[in-house]
Amino acid sequence: MSSACAYGEAGCPIKRVIIAVDTSPESARATAYVRHMMLPGARIRIVSVAENPRVILPLGSMTDAELQLARNELARDAAEGVARAKNIFTNAGVDVESDVIEISRQGGYTANALIDAAAEWKADLLVVGARQHHGMLRWVEGTVSESVTTQAPCTILIVPASYEAPIETSPQRILFALDGSAASQDALNFGLRLATPESRLRAIYVIDRAVRLTDLAPMRVLEEAFVQEGKVALAAAARVFAELPNQAETAFVKTAQIHDDVPHAIVRDAEEWHAELIVVGTHGRRGVARWFLGSVAARTARLAHTPLLLARPGPGA
Incomplete structure (x- = not known):
């Protein structure tokens, strides 16, 4: 169907899905949920945010060298999350691309970085996994609130950690x-x-x-x-x-x-x-x-x- 489908048209396919991941099991569950959706012709973009150590660590008198080591470790973790998510799509026959966003270089906050990434890529759907105060929820604390969901440029799919049903098919x-x-x-x-x-x-x-x-x-x-x-x-x-x-x-x-x-x-x-x-x-x-x-x-x-x-x-x- 043409990309000119009107918003909310039931027959209009979802073409661009962005999945926010880290190394948590919640991210793997969310990725697997998308993996089994029926999304013919859709493009998948996997994004992980390497957080700014100045924001998440009690830096105190950390030297520049120690700060750089922290940045490198966070970037490696983000890249590992992307690699794990991409592996879930092996042999899925889906167009998958990926990106690691380094907040320490680009500035801003993680939730805003995800929203900006979805907007720049013109995503139809932003997918996150979440559990209370851990994993992806620390990224999207505002996403599940009215203020940020109204700012998001696309629909959001949240896959909670407490969802224990087998993920083997598109939602039935x-x-x-x-x-x-x-x-x-x-x-x-x-x-x-x-x-x-x-x-x-x-x-x-x-x-x-x-x-x-x-x-x-x-x-x-x-x-x-x-x-x-x-x-x-x-x-x-x-x-x-x-x-x-x-x-x-x-x-x-x-x-x-x-x-x-x-x-x-x-x-x-x-x-x-x-x-x-x-x-x-x-x-x-x-x-x-x-x-x-x-x-x-x-x-x-x-x-x-x-x-x-x-x-x-x-x-x-």
Whole structure:
């Protein structure tokens, strides 16, 4: 298909995938996840960032020679991460290129370096592996927050370390969390690019019965508004699914009335349905509850044990 596909067009293939790696097992898992995706004709770029020792080490009175040794060691680690990732694509029949970005030479911070690399290469998808406070998450501490995901030039795929299912095929069970916005419709369309004809699809809309700030409107009125918005969102998804050969379904999901929220409901449903990929939009607010602070996508990213696609909104979403 032509490279002139509009953003969010489900039939438009993903052409350029950038994978951020280090030497951690989390990076290997994320790379293996991409290795088994059905991405015909896609180009893969593997990037590792050699961090600046002035930022990550208590330098004190380190001499220039000691500082250079630290730089060299960090560069070797980054190159090793790239080599390991490239090895995963051996005999995959995929066009793979790689780069080591040395922050000490170029300046800036690691997360920004990844975002800049994705922008310069015009990536469709940025892939990272993550675990709490270690491995790749130290690179993308801002990536899973609303502020940085809105700056990223492309959609982000996070493969958490806690995802333990075998990685042997393209995701066969894809869950789409919708909220009635244009951004979540864009996310649905983008996520369908990763589906094969054998993939099972499930679109959900979460009715938030644990709404805070209930003095702004009666709980009953809010719940009715959610239901009406959800009907529209799920009907739109059903129309898209009807044109596909996949086994597909739509469903309402409800939060508990206390001590619960939308991200927890999404993650629970994904685990109960055995999803292999969760897809959410990243517009930072949800449907009729526009006064709620914080991004559902960002909070879902912190909770999920399933690979999570944070789909960038299309123009005007």
